[in-house]
Amino acid sequence: MSLTGIDITTYPDGYRKIIDSLDFLPDDNAVREKFMLNFFKTIVKR
Amino acid sequence: MDMKKLEKERIDLYKTTVKREIEPSRILHQACVFNWRYIDAGYNLNDVLCDYDKMYDANIRFMQQYPHDIYPELGWRNPLKVTRALGNNTWIINEAGDELSIQDNCFMNYDEYDELIKDPMKFLWEKFVPRKNEKLRGTDSGTAVEVSIKEYNELGKYLGRITKAAKDEFGVASMASPSQSRFSSYDAGHELIFNVLRGLKETSKDARKDPEKFKTAIQRIEEVFVKPYYDELYKMESGSDMNSYCDQQYVMLSHSILSPNQFGTFYWPFLKQMGDYAAAKDKIIYIFLESDSERFWDYFQELPKGHFIFAIELDDAAKMKKKLTNVAIAGGFPVFYLSKKSPEDCINKAKELMDTLAPGGGYIMQVDKTLAFRNDAKPENLRALCQFMLKQ
Numbered sequence: 528m529s530l531t532g533i534d535i536t537t538y539p540d541g542y543r544k545i546i547d548s549l550d551f552l553p554d555d556n557a558v559r560e561k562f563m564l565n566f567f568k569t570i571v572k573r
Numbered sequence: 574m575d576m577k578k579l580e581k582e583r584i585d586l587y588k589t590t591v592k593r594e595i596e597p598s599r600i601l602h603q604a605c606v607f608n609w610r611y612i613d614a615g616y617n618l619n620d621v622l623c624d625y626d627k628m629y630d631a632n633i634r635f636m637q638q639y640p641h642d643i644y645p646e647l648g649w650r651n652p653l654k655v656t657r658a659l660g661n662n663t664w665i666i667n668e669a670g671d672e673l674s675i676q677d678n679c680f681m682n683y684d685e686y687d688e689l690i691k692d693p694m695k696f697l698w699e700k701f702v703p704r705k706n707e708k709l710r711g712t713d714s715g716t717a718v719e720v721s722i723k724e725y726n727e728l729g730k731y732l733g734r735i736t737k738a739a740k741d742e743f744g745v746a747s748m749a750s751p752s753q754s755r756f757s758s759y760d761a762g763h764e765l766i767f768n769v770l771r772g773l774k775e776t777s778k779d780a781r782k783d784p785e786k787f788k789t790a791i792q793r794i795e796e797v798f799v800k801p802y803y804d805e806l807y808k809m810e811s812g813s814d815m816n817s818y819c820d821q822q823y824v825m826l827s828h829s830i831l832s833p834n835q836f837g838t839f840y841w842p843f844l845k846q847m848g849d850y851a852a853a854k855d856k857i858i859y860i861f862l863e864s865d866s867e868r869f870w871d872y873f874q875e876l877p878k879g880h881f882i883f884a885i886e887l888d889d890a891a892k893m894k895k896k897l898t899n900v901a902i903a904g905g906f907p908v909f910y911l912s913k914k915s916p917e918d919c920i921n922k923a924k925e926l927m928d929t930l931a932p933g934g935g936y937i938m939q940v941d942k943t944l945a946f947r948n949d950a951k952p953e954n955l956r957a958l959c960q961f962m963l964k965q
Contacts, residue, residue: 567698569655571769
């Protein structure tokens with residue numbers, strides 16, 4: 528995964544860039560979106 | 574001792590306790606401990622919360638020295654490495670390294686409700702997230718996210734390791750089903766606004782200022798965060814996960830500022846949806862119910878019987894158990910016994926509570942406030958209570 532130097536502050540484009548970078552996960556959009564939502568919820572609430 | 578057998582026995586006892594159909598053969602003892610365990614193990618919170626080997630060591634030692642049947646929290650609560658990587662400094666650890674606190678923050682202005690309602694995800698991502706996380710404001714925000722996701726994965730590995738150790742070495746099952754893990758505290762719109770966006774003071778004012786707009790915001794948040802989740806859950810198989818105590822683990826805090834009428838409008842629809850799901854799919858829901866809740870018990874009576882367990886804080890356990898015959902209760906042991914009394918006093922109090930609360934089932938022993946600070950418990954008192962509960 529590499530997001531170095533990338534601006535991810537917009538929604539949905541920046542958010543999508545993160546999902547697309549999650550190459551440690553299977554190449555399955557549903558799996559990556561679920562992971563991202565869990566991560567997002569963690570940083571929102573914590 | 575056969576740990577698999579012990580784990581199965583505990584899971585069966587837990588589910589029997591929640592069902593409230595027959596009396597379980599013994600009363601389970603549930604831990605309610607946050608940072609006390611790290612302080613008791615001799616760690617500085619700044620070190621232990623940022624070092625998973627130390628966190629693992631402290632939790633193993635806690636389970637060895639203070640054996641409970643259930644540990645709802647083994648390290649997920651304060652993911653400091655994940656949040657600090659983003660420049661989130663809302664959690665404060667004191668100089669001595671033995672107290673952690675969080676400020677009542679307000680990250681959203683009142684005039685931004687319309688923006689939140691229009692697109693909750695866009696608002697949270699573009700406005701709230703950068704306000705809370707100073708490294709997510711600029712063109713290099715991707716770097717911070719990359720580091721944070723790596724830390725998030727490390728946290729996940731740690732949680733896998735400690736959960737396996739709890740199971741293999743202590744016969745303690747996972748608290749909630751991994752298949753239900755997307756469900757989390759603050760998914761309720763009112764909790765999100767209260768805990769995350771507007772803070773205690775402003776949330777309380779907002780609910781009175783424009784109740785319709787406030788309600789709409791709650792509904793929109795739940796449409797985004799809750800509805801898709803239930804759509805998915807209803808497609809999954811019925812029945813409680815037999816490898817964990819409960820199916821879902823949830824925290825309620827924001828009800829503490831609501832009147833019964835406000836609760837009916839702003840919170841109950843979320844809880845009712847949870848109850849409908851639990852009944853339809855035969856699931857067990859654990860709710861850590863902070864503060865007091867007696868004024869909402871008429872609502873709670875409508876929850877389906879045998880599917881909910883409330884871990885209570887300020888509520889009267891005996892009164893609640895008598896009134897709410899549909900739910901199970903964990904709690905009731907006064908934490909000041911652990912800090913001020915003798916080991917014998919603690920054991921006598923546990924006996925007294927069990928005489929009152931155990932008959933008929935539906936009760937799990939637990940302290941009435943989370944052990945968070947050094948003086949919340951004398952080690953010898955907690956040890957005596959744990960030993961007594963295991964032998965009863």
